[in-house]
Amino acid sequence: MTRFLIALMAFAAPAAAQDFSEGSTARTWNLFAEKPAFFEARVVDMLCELTGDCADNCGDGRRQLGLVRAADNALIFPNKNSQPAFTGAAVELLPFCGQDVEVDGLMLDDPDLGARNIYLVQKIRTLGSSEWVKANRWTKEWAANHPQAKGKGPWFRRDPRVAAMIAEDGYLGLGAEEEADYVREYHE
Amino acid sequence: MRAIAALVALLAPFPALAAGERVSIQGEVIDTWCYYSGVMGGPDAVVGTAHHTCALWCSAGGIPVGILGDDGQVYMVLKIEGDDGSASGDTQLRLASHQVTADGMLYERDGLKYIVVEKVVSDGITNLSHEDYDVIPPFAIPKPKN
Numbered sequence: 001m002t003r004f005l006i007a008l009m010a011f012a013a014p015a016a017a018q019d020f021s022e023g024s025t026a027r028t029w030n031l032f033a034e035k036p037a038f039f040e041a042r043v044v045d046m047l048c049e050l051t052g053d054c055a056d057n058c059g060d061g062r063r064q065l066g067l068v069r070a071a072d073n074a075l076i077f078p079n080k081n082s083q084p085a086f087t088g089a090a091v092e093l094l095p096f097c098g099q100d101v102e103v104d105g106l107m108l109d110d111p112d113l114g115a116r117n118i119y120l121v122q123k124i125r126t127l128g129s130s131e132w133v134k135a136n137r138w139t140k141e142w143a144a145n146h147p148q149a150k151g152k153g154p155w156f157r158r159d160p161r162v163a164a165m166i167a168e169d170g171y172l173g174l175g176a177e178e179e180a181d182y183v184r185e186y187h188e
Numbered sequence: 189m190r191a192i193a194a195l196v197a198l199l200a201p202f203p204a205l206a207a208g209e210r211v212s213i214q215g216e217v218i219d220t221w222c223y224y225s226g227v228m229g230g231p232d233a234v235v236g237t238a239h240h241t242c243a244l245w246c247s248a249g250g251i252p253v254g255i256l257g258d259d260g261q262v263y264m265v266l267k268i269e270g271d272d273g274s275a276s277g278d279t280q281l282r283l284a285s286h287q288v289t290a291d292g293m294l295y296e297r298d299g300l301k302y303i304v305v306e307k308v309v310s311d312g313i314t315n316l317s318h319e320d321y322d323v324i325p326p327f328a329i330p331k332p333k334n
Contacts, residue, residue: 088250090275115224116299156245173240
């Protein structure tokens with residue numbers, strides 16, 4: 001009976017300590033706390049999942065999306081897509097809202113900073129599909145939504161909202177006039 | 189057998205709405221990816237004025253915003269004063285790097301803390317981290333073209 005109960009507890013225990021690196025082909029970003037992680041999950045609206053405040057189609061891109069991992073029901077928070085361009089993961093996951101998927105990427109676990117279940121998603125596929133979708137659509141989506149900002153250079157130099165805030169508040173956020181001397185001397 | 193079934197029910201992981209707790213948090217509105225990943229440097233370098241432009245980029249880019257509380261905890265922001273734009277929303281963008289007092293509901297699940305902010309008061313940007321770190325990343329201030 002004791003052995004049976006021990007086996008039962010092992011089966012029922014949360015899988016947080018499980019190793020999800022098996023089968024992963026995620027590329028390293030050489031981050032201190034990264035670990036490859038390939039797993040099955042359901043794509044959810046984070047606000048809805050946590051509070052019951054739900055919106056159609058997971059918020060249509062306004063809201064952060066999460067992954068409820070099938071193995072242990074842990075709520076994984078994808079903070080990042082696969083582009084090295086200051087870009088998040090919600091745009092990548094939105095087409096899969098409410099679907100069961102497989103994802104591959106990097107998990108961060110850094111207790112010193114409180115990083116738990118923080119994920120960088122590199123590719124996604126609907127469960128049962130053999131076709132992966134790379135999580136690198138963000139910049140194309142941005143370009144399609146900002147035709148007036150077309151031009152050379154990365155999106156973050158051309159984004160109208162960011163440009164307006166820097167014009168008003170400066171690069172340090174202290175006020176464009178207040179920090180003018182610092183900015184002028186910065187590259188000297 | 190009933191006892192075993194009850195044990196399974198007790199031990200099995202289960203999804204559920206997290207119970208909210210009313211809180212008031214004081215801290216800085218941060219870019220969580222740079223803070224957690226260390227991709228731009230240590231945690232003291234990716235806050236405040238030194239990292240303000242990067243915080244704007246990341247917030248506009250849809251990276252989750254958090255409040256780094258004076259208690260050292262990160263509170264992932266899901267909604268601010270009725271604006272559910274937690275992925276590149278206007279309200280959170282305007283608060284990048286600001287020191288705030290945020291009243292709202294706290295939720296916790298699987299090692300992370302989340303906050304639905306009902307009221308926020310900003311004291312502006314008070315962490316003058318550029319005095320120690322200059323600008324992170326260094327290219328945040330572009331070189332003059334001439």
